[in-house]
Amino acid sequence: MDVFLQYGVGLIGPGDAGPWKPGRDDDEFGGSFVRRFASEVQIGDVFLLRTGVSTLRAVGIVASDYLYLEQFDDVNGWDLQHGRRVRWYPLPEAYTFRDLVFGANPPRLSRVLNPEVLDYTERFLNSPPTDWQRAPLPKLPPEEPPLEDIPPDLPGLADLIGTARDLVPLLLDRQAFGEHPSEDELIAHFVVPFLRALGWPPECIAVEWQHIDVAVFRKLPRTPENCHFLIEAKRLGAGVEGALEQAKGYLETLGISRDIVVTDGIRYRMYSSERGFEPVAYANLVRLKPSALGLFKRLRRP
Missing domain, CATH: 3.90.1570 (tt1808, chain A)
Incomplete structure (x- = not known):
């Protein structure tokens, strides 16, 4: 989550199979999530950064087309090179809904249809401050190259x-x-x-x-x-x-x-x-x- 907020990105994996392109099989990416993330999401769509089945940590607005970002090949051990730029607004405190609004077993990426979540999100987006929705995006981190040589004394x-x-x-x-x-x-x-x-x-x-x-x-x-x-x-x-x-x-x-x-x-x-x-x-x-x-x-x- 910290990586998403720090660099203004939304990421999904697995990414080691390379960039998604039309015609590539979903099986290459462990299912349909990467295809949907790359081809169905639109600039201006709203992303919700959740933890667990009912807690919301940040609201974001998609700010770019699909990108393949090599610098995120290892995010805490996950290969998450499939990306979008996102303007995030982290909530001052995590917001927990009363019910399991994201489902008992939430997938990596899904469309939210729960009325309670939609109402909260609409009110949030229309409430001040709103300047974050147009703020400049943070710089992406440089890509760290592989380590070529192990210390010879080890x-x-x-x-x-x-x-x-x-x-x-x-x-x-x-x-x-x-x-x-x-x-x-x-x-x-x-x-x-x-x-x-x-x-x-x-x-x-x-x-x-x-x-x-x-x-x-x-x-x-x-x-x-x-x-x-x-x-x-x-x-x-x-x-x-x-x-x-x-x-x-x-x-x-x-x-x-x-x-x-x-x-x-x-x-x-x-x-x-x-x-x-x-x-x-x-x-x-x-x-x-x-x-x-x-x-x-x-x-x-x-």
Whole structure:
């Protein structure tokens, strides 16, 4: 959501199949959503940015034709290159409707016909302030190129990245692989090898310590005081951001404040305890960008 508001965009995926063009099959894009987003939406249409089944966070007006934006190939791990420019107005406070107005299982993109939502939106658009509806659009971010070279002093990291790039397409293919791997598998096959590649010895890596998926210690013994940072893992592709609050709860129980990393084994996002748990670094092992070097630097053993 923050990306949408910051850059004045509406995005949808999957985008890795390339730009949508008339004649391309819906199956290439996991259904009809991309086609409808690209061909049916019109400039001046209203977008509603929702969370859950009844909460509205922002109202927007579509300001461009369909665009294919390579710079959004990894938005928190999602390939969302299909875009529209949108003038958004974030609500001062999230607005929650009384009923499940967006449906019990809302799709990625849908036309809203609920009278309560339509009435709220019309009143909102006609109420001051209205200058946002004509305001200049924010600049788009520059496209970040791929990271070509892994730091030579981290040879194990290069091997792990190669393994991730080979395995992830298979792991996500339910027909070829079956059910997605569990969190425990991801920790064993990716998280622990990742920490080892960054210089952490096995005695400093605790799995399922104090109910924490992975705790990394700056020194022994393994006590809360010696904990350097902790990692909360989720299933592959599940969306790692939701794991932050759970990890903060573990810190409160231990009575310490430490940095937190949330991961699905492939994507790693680090939150700084000194900055109120703001996100400070990110890396996707399958889509490495130069900014990933910041995460590697922060997680390496001192």
